Amino acid sequence: MSPPPSSSSSSQHPVYHLTVARILEFLRQPDAVFWSYFFPVLMVLALGLAFNKRQEPPVLVDIVDSQLHAAIKESLKQNRQFVLKNSTIDEARVRLRTGRTDLLIEKATEGTGHVYVFDPLRPESVSARSLVDESLQRSAGRKDTIEVIDRPASDVGSRYVDFLVPGILGMNIMGGGLWGVGFAVVQMRIRKVLKRLVATPMKKSHFLWSLLASRLVFQIPGVVILLGFSWLTFGVATQGSLLAALVVVLLGAFTFSGIGLLVACRANSIEMVSGLMNLVMLPMWLFSGIFFSTDRFPDAIQPIVQILPLTPLIGALRAIALEGAGLFEPTQLMRIAILASWSLVSFAVALKWFRWT
Amino acid sequence: MSHNKDKNDYYQQQPAIVCRELRKSYPGKPPVEAVRGLNLQVNRGECFGLLGPNGAGKTTTIEILEGLLQPTSGDVEVLGRIWKSDGEAIRQRIGVTLQETQLSEKLTVRETLDLFRSFYRTGISVDLTVNSVSLDEKQNARISQLSGGQKQRLAVATALVGDPELLFLDEPTTGLDPTSRRQLWEILRAIREKGKTILLTTHYMDEAERLCDRVAIVDHGQVIALGTPRELIASVGGDHIVEFSVAADQHSLVDTSQLNSLDDVTSVRDEIDRWSLNSRMAHRTIPALLSYLEARNLTLAGLTTRQASLEDVFVKLTGRNLKEEQSV
Numbered sequence: 001m002s003p004p005p006s007s008s009s010s011s012q013h014p015v016y017h018l019t020v021a022r023i024l025e026f027l028r029q030p031d032a033v034f035w036s037y038f039f040p041v042l043m044v045l046a047l048g049l050a051f052n053k054r055q056e057p058p059v060l061v062d063i064v065d066s067q068l069h070a071a072i073k074e075s076l077k078q079n080r081q082f083v084l085k086n087s088t089i090d091e092a093r094v095r096l097r098t099g100r101t102d103l104l105i106e107k108a109t110e111g112t113g114h115v116y117v118f119d120p121l122r123p124e125s126v127s128a129r130s131l132v133d134e135s136l137q138r139s140a141g142r143k144d145t146i147e148v149i150d151r152p153a154s155d156v157g158s159r160y161v162d163f164l165v166p167g168i169l170g171m172n173i174m175g176g177g178l179w180g181v182g183f184a185v186v187q188m189r190i191r192k193v194l195k196r197l198v199a200t201p202m203k204k205s206h207f208l209w210s211l212l213a214s215r216l217v218f219q220i221p222g223v224v225i226l227l228g229f230s231w232l233t234f235g236v237a238t239q240g241s242l243l244a245a246l247v248v249v250l251l252g253a254f255t256f257s258g259i260g261l262l263v264a265c266r267a268n269s270i271e272m273v274s275g276l277m278n279l280v281m282l283p284m285w286l287f288s289g290i291f292f293s294t295d296r297f298p299d300a301i302q303p304i305v306q307i308l309p310l311t312p313l314i315g316a317l318r319a320i321a322l323e324g325a326g327l328f329e330p331t332q333l334m335r336i337a338i339l340a341s342w343s344l345v346s347f348a349v350a351l352k353w354f355r356w357t
Numbered sequence: 358m359s360h361n362k363d364k365n366d367y368y369q370q371q372p373a374i375v376c377r378e379l380r381k382s383y384p385g386k387p388p389v390e391a392v393r394g395l396n397l398q399v400n401r402g403e404c405f406g407l408l409g410p411n412g413a414g415k416t417t418t419i420e421i422l423e424g425l426l427q428p429t430s431g432d433v434e435v436l437g438r439i440w441k442s443d444g445e446a447i448r449q450r451i452g453v454t455l456q457e458t459q460l461s462e463k464l465t466v467r468e469t470l471d472l473f474r475s476f477y478r479t480g481i482s483v484d485l486t487v488n489s490v491s492l493d494e495k496q497n498a499r500i501s502q503l504s505g506g507q508k509q510r511l512a513v514a515t516a517l518v519g520d521p522e523l524l525f526l527d528e529p530t531t532g533l534d535p536t537s538r539r540q541l542w543e544i545l546r547a548i549r550e551k552g553k554t555i556l557l558t559t560h561y562m563d564e565a566e567r568l569c570d571r572v573a574i575v576d577h578g579q580v581i582a583l584g585t586p587r588e589l590i591a592s593v594g595g596d597h598i599v600e601f602s603v604a605a606d607q608h609s610l611v612d613t614s615q616l617n618s619l620d621d622v623t624s625v626r627d628e629i630d631r632w633s634l635n636s637r638m639a640h641r642t643i644p645a646l647l648s649y650l651e652a653r654n655l656t657l658a659g660l661t662t663r664q665a666s667l668e669d670v671f672v673k674l675t676g677r678n679l680k681e682e683q684s685v
Contacts, residue, residue, distance in 0.1 A: 014475040017472045024464060199424070357426075
């Protein structure tokens with residue numbers, strides 16, 4: 001046995017030792033590391049690829065009558081967007097009704113024209129009717145009277161993945177704070193580690209500061225990995241300053257640590273704390289705009305949507321990344337104020353209710 | 358400065374622990390009275406045992422003394438100080454092991470002790486602490502890799518690293534195998550020899566006999582007997598227990614008063630399947646017993662003799678067998 005390193009330097013500040021202990025515990029749990037750091041990356045990869053297709057979506061058209069099918073096929077053959085199928089009238093109606101085709105074309109009972117059957121409530125169906133009609137009319141000789149230029153907005157910065165990354169980052173900060181702090185605290189309570197610690201002269205505030213400090217330390221690699229990956233694979237970059245983004249990330253981590261502490265302040269079983277966590281996170285998963293804009297929700301629920309702590313966090317991150325905002329615009333200050341209020345309230349209540357034994 | 362010195366002298370002269378009329382009830386219907394008027398004084402430098410069956414109120418008592426629970430009523434002084442005004446000063450001077458603490462599995466022995474050391478203003482080095490509980494070879498092992506006995510020694514080490522004046526140990530050897538228990542006893546004896554005060558709870562009679570200078574037997578939240586293990590055993594009436602049985606159909610033919618009058622017998626108990634005699638001198642009681650059986654024409658089926666133990670004290674005081682209660 002070689003002698004161990006000297007312990008003469010062992011009397012660092014308790015916050016240092018408590019924080020190091022938390023960090024070591026975290027790093028020695030490979031599954032926890034995976035979920036916090038690599039799961040968000042996988043989500044960005046999967047969703048980024050799924051919604052990153054350059055080609056336009058196919059237009060599905062069913063044509064009743066084989067003669068008409070041949071004629072239309074001939075005039076639309078230039079355009080690969082159309083997928084044509086010759087089917088019977090009954091078959092085509094079922095397919096239209098069940099959304100397996102966008103448009104049904106049959107011969108008109110009078111004259112040489114044909115009839116478009118489409119579903120006016122389904123946007124793909126409506127657009128299929130226009131696209132098919134336009135192509136057929138043009139190939140029959142109709143001329144455009146106004147000259148137009150199409151410019152698809154698929155520039156870096158305006159794709160879905162650019163929108164998605166700040167959402168996933170916010171989601172990661174929420175999950176990290178709640179699970180990282182809340183779950184750890186309840187586990188320590190169940191294992192009576194909290195009770196053992198309060199039997200020492202340890203200051204309770206030191207313990208809580210260390211939870212927070214370790215949370216902030218864990219969050220930084222998570223941000224670096226997620227943003228680095230998004231930049232390398234999809235070229236996602238921020239329009240605004242990285243420093244501003246970091247400030248918002250740390251404020252978010254602080255806030256969700258407070259909420260995690262609140263959720264865990266009295267729970268004394270894993271089942272109880274898991275249930276509470278899901279209860280707290282579910283509304284934010286649904287309404288805070290992780291995957292799509294919160295503008296899509298009806299006005300009636302907007303006040304609730306906007307007050308949830310994840311909404312301003314993601315909102316502020318998106319404003320920095322997509323619009324190049326800073327921290328001091330009125331809308332950004334408002335978001336920061338909402339986050340700060342959540343953190344103050346949750347810390348204050350958690351400390352008041354916290355049970356050590 | 359001299360004022361502080363006087364104060365310290367005052368504290369040093371106070372007993373390690375005093376508690377008077379301690380009561381603790383837990384709310385419920387009906388309320389559970391865990392401790393019912395418990396009085397105790399533990400002197401400096403002694404190893405004191407709270408002995409009793411599970412549910413006797415030992416853990417509640419020790420957790421009140423450790424400042425983890427609030428008593429319902431009664432006074433507690435620890436190292437001459439009271440919890441309400443001197444909590445920090447008491448915590449700096451005591452070391453605690455709880456019943457079944459599971460320290461963080463992912464940390465090493467050394468990391469755990471570094472952490473606990475940082476809470477105390479003064480203390481001993483981690484190296485010395487590791488050495489005092491014989492965990493030198495395991496100091497860089499994670500706690501998840503330790504055996505039950507090693508974990509318990511580490512728990513004791515977390516209590517020692519602040520160099521406490523007073524050590525609280527709640528059921529220190531429960532659940533350990535005999536070798537680990539003996540190893541822990543050695544460690545605790547060494548701690549006591551350094552002049553530290555120890556208060557431990559146990560439901561093992563042999564543990565109390567081997568480790569403790571004085572023992573309080575606790576039952577239903579009260580102290581029912583107090584003294585050195587020797588004194589308590591002597592109070593049963595004799596150092597020896599002679600147990601015998603006769604053929605099953607003859608058990609009721611044995612006459613209690615005649616047993617009582619045998620040489621040096623101090624008391625007699627009918628144990629249903631056998632008879633138990635407390636004897637001052639077994640070598641005089643046994644021949645007398647054999648002649649009595651011979652005279653009454655009774656057939657001896659079994660005969661054992663052993664040293665009286667605290668177990669016998671408990672049985673004598675409560676009429677109940679400690680082991681029966683443990684298995685509940």
